[in-house]
Amino acid sequence: MASTSAAKSRMRAAFKVSTLAASSPFSKEADAHAEGGDRDEWLRSDVGRAVLTGDLERVRILITNAANKAADLASQADDDDGGGDSDDDDDEGDPRRSPSPKKGRKSPKKKKKNVEEEVNVEVSPDMLEKSLTDPERKKLQRMRPADRRRWRRRRCAELFAAAPDAYGEAPLHIAAVYGHERIAKYLVESLSAPVDVPNAEGLTPFLLACARGSLELASYLFRNGASDGPNPQQEHTCARHSFSGATALHLAATSGNSKLVQWLMSPAGGSLNPNWRDDFLRLPVESAATADVVEVIEAAMRDIARAEAEKQAATL
Structure with a gap:
């Protein structure tokens, strides 16, 4: 019995480490960043670095300025726009509106641009054009x-x-x-940021919030379309990691937040089943980081087993 318990503990610890490592290349860097870690944050876009530090005002400014620049480029290619930059007051402070750059500023700016072209996000007129639907194009043609x-x-x-x-x-x-x-609320509510798109590691913002143990953020994303509700097959990408098959419940269990785990198993959080296994046949309880998470999941498993037994008895 003791050996079985020890084996389960080792499996739980190993799975916790592997799941956290897979959850995001940045989750394990959060503490290091707060302490001045030396991660190559210059590889992030300007907006990404501002989000990472939690600077909402800078995120707003960067996105607004970048959007204005991209809109200007698109307007220049529009023959119908002519003198249509009548709303110049919106561009106050835009360096492109100044008569000419100061001496000594052009050269270093050009050197920096070579780096930014490789690592920073750009929205070109072509990208803007491809994002338009036919009704939107017709609507644009009728606009002033x-x-x-x-x-x-x-x-x-x-x-x-x-x-x-x-x-x-x-x-x-x-x-x-x-x-x-x-910042998440600003991106979703003001800029319609998609909440159900996986990153390069196959994790959606909802899954990442669960891995972090943030009940408030996870519930907010869920209410705003991060999951389509109960789904026994878990075909939607939001509730299952596309690389390991870990559900949001697996990831939440590693965070040690028992309230988040309980919420995910409730109807309000999608009714995730604690008996669902990942691609390695592991249960969420095996990745639990704390004893209270184990208790919450095991209690839910017992309730499900009891309900199934009563259902079977009723059919006999």
Whole structure:
């Protein structure tokens, strides 16, 4: 009996480490970053670095400025836009509106641009054009130049909010990893950032929030479309890691947040079944980080077994 318990403990510890390592390339770097870790954060986009530090105001400014620049480029290619930049007051402070750059600033800026072209997110006029539907194109043609430019700014801002950086992480993924709920709300509510798109590791913002143990952020993303509710097959990408098959419950169990685990198994959180296994046939209880998480999951498993036994007895 003791050997069985020890084996389960070893399996639980090993699975916890492997799951956390797979959950995100940044989750295990959160503490190191707070202590001044030396991760290559320069590989992030400017917006990604601002999200990582939790600077909501800087995130707003960066996305707004980048969207204005991309909208200007698109407007320049629009023959109908002519003198349509009548809303110049929106661009106050834009360095592109100044007469000419100061001496000595052009050269270093050019050197930096060579780096940014490789690692920073860009939204080109072609990307903007490809994002348009036919009804939107017709609508744009009927707009006044100033309204057309404002509409383009909005769409470009949405594209920036959804674009991944060099690590394959969109701003919402980073906000979920570091638990920045205010930034997540801004990205979702103001910029329509998609909540159900997996990153390069196959994890959605919802899964990352569960791995972090953030009940507030996970429930917010869930309410805003991060999952389509109970699904025994778990075909939707939000509730199962596409690489390991771990459910949100597996990831939440590693965080040690028993309230989050309990919520995920309730109807409000998607009614995730504690008996669902990942691709390695592991149960969520085997990845539990704390004793109270084990108790919550095992209690739910007992309730399910009791309900199934009563159902079978009723049919006999």
